[in-house]
Amino acid sequence: AQTVTQSQPEMSVQEAETVTLSCTYDTSESNYYLFWYKQPPSRQMILVIRQEAYKQQNATENRFSVNFQKAAKSFSLKISDSQLGDTAMYFCAFMIGSGGSNYKLTFGKGTLLTVNP
């Protein structure tokens, strides 16, 4: 079974600064996908960024980037130039990419990020 661990229940950062959220996972699979989802107070789950395990290049989406270390099974999220609207719960998630039917998304427990003015 796959597990996803987020060791930081809560973090805070000052507006305009940079913050990194940690995520580790455990799997015996070689083909998989990793995601970061954001859940603001509105409750909506919003995809922040996606990484294919077979790609060595780290994914980036505007101010959001990841540091994917496959050997260490680590997948951290870096948020640059933090904005007040980034305040949310952030979930790391894992999906097997076998191409068959077993591609459910497994989530970590989340990190509550607060951006302070």
Add this chain to the structure above:
Amino acid sequence: DAGVIQSPRHEVTEMGQEVTLRCKPISGHNSLFWYRQTMMRGLELLIYFNNNVPIDDSGMPEDRFSAKMPNASFSTLKIQPSEPRDSAVYFCASSPWTGEKLFFGSGTQLSVL
């Protein structure tokens, strides 16, 4: 596209009553997922369908829970009878294919008194 549509947004019911949650996935998406979110357990996958067929229901907590997907544009999650410990936010999500991101609905906040 309107996105994944869930109803109701909030549901308050009494213990022992039947509860039905509804979901309309994004048109053209082949897979549909039901998740439950609680403070204690986080986000848990209850069941998912691929092309309207249930693939994995190992996350369904007990026989009181059942889910159906009669066609590609509609799914229900039913709890009968409901219990206070079922109180949670229930999310429906859909995705177009394997490895693609999941698109989530706004969730149903269920409170069982």
